[in-house]
Amino acid sequence: MQIIGSSGRTMIEDMIISDNNVVVQGAVIVDVIYIKQDDDDKIGYAKYELPFTENCEISGINSDSICEGHPGPLQVSTILTGGGEIDVKCSATVDLMAVSRRRYSFICDAAVSERDNEAIKNMAGITGYITRENDTLWNIAKKYHTTVSDILETNGLASDRVQPKTKLLIVKKC
Incomplete structure (x- = not known):
């Protein structure tokens, strides 16, 4: 064999x-x-x-x-x-x-508050803004009642990361 x-x-x-x-x-x-x-x-x-x-x-x-x-x-x-x-x-x-499966908490705190329609109504419709250290588009959008995507589109930005002293045009979104 x-x-x-x-x-x-x-x-x-x-x-x-x-x-x-x-x-x-x-x-x-x-x-x-x-x-x-x-x-x-x-x-x-x-x-x-x-x-x-x-x-x-x-x-x-x-x-x-x-x-x-x-x-x-x-x-x-x-x-x-x-x-x-x-x-x-x-x-x-x-x-x-x-x-391995693990559970993580991502939301550490939340608060619900009444929307101040009068203050929003009295805000300027268009605002010029110069970014500062540690600014994020999310915080800027929240402050001026708009969205990150609207800020990106209005200013022709490709990324949501901004450098200090970047000039932005912000349009209020009702």
Whole structure:
């Protein structure tokens, strides 16, 4: 008997996530084509399924984490042993990506106030404004009752970041 060729692929069947650990269970499927010596059917085929279980330590994950596994490169070696047996050796890799869910608060404070229509009515319809250090278009738009997009459009700006001493034309939006 003589081996012509072999190939393999890794299949991931299950991943069990616990604190700081992922257990990956799967199998390597190996296909071997060989030539028979004394048989009418000259070419033979064998398929082997080699199960594996591997513990992977990933600090910071827990059972609420999301984990994805993708088979990586696989090396397969097949050699003929005495007695017509085939010895299969393989080295499989699995690429893991783990993501932990966390909750964050983004709104720290909110206040509701009455709109002062009289003050808005008495404001100028068009205002010239020179930006200062730490000014943002959001704060300027809020102060002059307009929108950031209107300020960008009116002044032909491409970005909402402004440098100090930038001259802006602000049109009040009712």
